[in-house]
Amino acid sequence: MPRIPRSTVVSAATATALAAGLLAVSSPAASADEVRVHDIQGTTRLSPLAGQRVTDVRGIVTGVRGHGSKGFWIQDTEADGDPATSEGVFVYTGSAAVTVKPGDAVRVSGTVGEYVPGGTKSGNQSLTQITGPTVTVESSGNALPAPVRIDAKSVPARYAPTGDPAQDGSVNGLPLKPRTYALDLYESLEGMNVRVGSSRVVGATDAYHELWVTVKPRENRNRRGGTVYGSYDAQNGGRLQIQQLAPVSERPFPKANVGDVLKGGAEGPLDFNQFGGYTLVARELGEVRDKGLVREKTRRQAKRELAVATYNVENLDPTDPQEKFDALAGAVVTNLASPDILALEEIQDDNGAKNDGTVSAGATLKKFTDAIVAAGGPRYAWRTIDPVNNKDGGEPGGNIRQVFLFNPERVSFTERAGGDATTATEVVRSGKRAALSHSPGRIDPQNAAWTNSRKPLAGEFVFRGRTVFVIANHFGSKGGDEGLTSHHQPPVRSSEVQRLKQAQAVNGFVKDIRAVQRDADVVVLGDINDFEFSATTKALQDGGALYPAVKSLPKSERYSYVYQGNSQVLDQILTSPGVGGEDDFSYDSVHINAEFTEQNSDHDPQVLRFKP
Known part of the structure; x- marks a missing residue:
């Protein structure tokens, strides 16, 4: 099937080394007339006959896969009565054509193996199979085993x-x-x-x-x-x-x-x-x-409400078709009701994944903001900091980064020069108020927590005379984590280590702001790449510095992404105590992408409305 490289078949030679979780030690060879499918499958996840050659294993063909990882499934019609032992097994033919068809009664000889999709380092469970098969068809047109x-x-x-x-x-x-x-x-x-x-x-x-x-x-x-x-x-x-x-x-x-x-x-x-x-x-x-699922639309902010949103636009660059720009722009205007401040994640440089040293994203942002105007939205201004080439993760040459879009008719941006890809913005005192040394500026970009990852973008905005600090984030991905079906239970979440350090850095920066100005309005938002109950989110909250606004929603409404059939939170907006409690803001996870086969991004945007 698509995306399934058949590259890791565990043999008997490695059984002992992998016994600590990856492969059982082989048992003595069984005689040919004793071996049935349930003998091959055994009562654990690993075959007791792994690495051994078996002869004349009988079964009815129940399915044939003639593309991708070629092979077929057989099932024994004489079950052993043990609910722990499977009566079916995959026969892997490799590049050889599959000549059997469902309903064929066959005898299969070959070698029992445990194939680990993604390799043994993936943490995946293995698939028991027979490899290098010799197949004899005894009859055709047989009834398939009852499912x-x-x-x-x-x-x-x-x-x-x-x-x-x-x-x-x-x-x-x-x-x-x-x-x-x-x-x-x-x-x-x-x-x-x-x-x-x-x-x-x-x-x-x-x-x-x-x-x-x-x-x-x-x-x-x-x-x-x-x-x-x-x-x-x-x-x-x-x-x-x-x-x-x-x-x-x-x-x-x-x-x-x-x-x-x-x-x-x-x-x-x-x-x-x-x-x-x-x-x-x-x-x-x-x-x-079709049950008629409809893309959601959030309400428009009131005159005295500041609307702040986050949207991962999935590697947007000028090489994408105009239709993608138009669709994303239409969503900003129609579904998000033209928020006052919009933090974007995964804005790529001006030639996308072409790896030639280009880091500016002006062409990308002009094309996007022009599309928003064409969709009936405001003429957004933008602020961002170009990364050092190939230092922020994502596609090589793509140079993704966070960007602030803001509607200058509703909000102003406080400009303080000097911020660049490697210079940290600091919290300074301006009278009795907190301020940023560089706006826009990056938070602690030399911190090892941001190695090959996007650095947070901080900026000062003013709405109706009140300063609001906004920090746009795109934390490290979950790449490398084991899946829920891992043979390790609970699965290993190795990527969490970096996100935890990133959360601690952002939390420390928010604490610096509040140390100068206790009632400061701080909004931390973006693709956090972690759940509202995760250690990452708890680290962002540490000391009461921030509150994950998604928790103001009923538990059944807390999601921005759908992965393997699980609706879950990855994108978040967190607020400082200055923003107020749940009764002082309105939060919406606007479901327009993740649940649909036709997507403009794989993430749903989030919107926060409050009165600074």
Whole structure:
């Protein structure tokens, strides 16, 4: 399937070295007439026959994948009665053409392996498979094994067991308990023919022709049809990725938004891949029923309200089609009601990802602000600081950065020269008030916390005579973190280390402002790349310096992004006590992208309105 390089097959030679979580030690060879599929799968996540050659393993072909990672699934019709052992397995043919078809009764000889999608360093679980196969077709046209139904009753409420401390927190060696844990249930069905009934879509169709449904319709549901990720212990085990076996050239994959219904569900083998974990690869696929999800529009700010917003515009540069500029601009005007201050993330330089030393973004910003005017919005002015070439992460040559747009008819910008990519702005005293030494300026850009990451952009704005400090952020990404289906439970979140340091730096800067002016209005916003309950957000809050305004919303409304069927918070606006409590501001996460298959960005913008 797309994005799944088949590059890591663990052999018996490495079994001992990887026993601490990645591969079980092989057991003695079994004779050919004893080996059935459930013997290969075993009662843990790893095959007891890994690395061994097996002969004449019988099964009925339940699905064929003739593109991408080629191969087919077989299932034994004579189950052993143990719910922990799967009766299905994938047969990997490599570059060889797949000549079998569903309903063929076959005998397969080959080597048992554990394929780790993404490599052993990814933390992913492995897929048990037979490689280098020799296949004998005994008969054709046989009835397929009846599918195992996956539904709200069969999927346990608990997500995964805690990993074995003696095995580096891995669950690989633990006996499967499919009636106790959702991940154990899915593993016990790996490779088997399964079925989900009509199900609600919780992750829109993406560019790789896949979507997410939930088989637990009441599990952390929100009013727009999504499933909300509200804590590290609420992983939402009812989520399941859906792909299809037929190439899209033969059968177009359905387009679905969150809240739509996959009528008729799906049936096919249960796979495990790098980008979604357990995935139903549909041999039979229902139709999408459109439930009419509408893109939200926030209200316009009142005359005395200052509207501050944040929007990740996803690597915007002049090489993007005019249609993207127009769509983003239209959203600023129509859906965000032309906020007074708009912090943008992922504005790229004037030639995008062309890696030639260009760092200025004037052409990008002119094209965007012109599009906003054409959409009926104000003529925004902008302030930013160009980064040092290739020092802020993102696409090589793209030089993404944060930018302030502001409506000069509603708000003014306090200019203090001297800020550049490597010079830190400092908090100074101006009479009895706090001020910035450079506006715009970067916060502590030489701090190691910002290595290969975007440096925060700070600026002073004045609204109706009151100074407001705004700090635009784009913290380090979650790249490198293990997925929820990792063999480590809980998964390792390695990227959090850098974000924690970044949050501490911003928190310290806000404390500096408040040390000079206790009642200062400070707004910290942007793509924080972390949840409202995360250690990153707690570090931003430290000492009461900031409050995550998203927490003013009901828990079911707290999200700005949808990842693997989980609606979750990544984009945030945090406020200092000077801004006031929940009764003193209005907050809106404006859902216009993340839930839709047609997106102008993968993030939803956030808007805060208050009276300075």
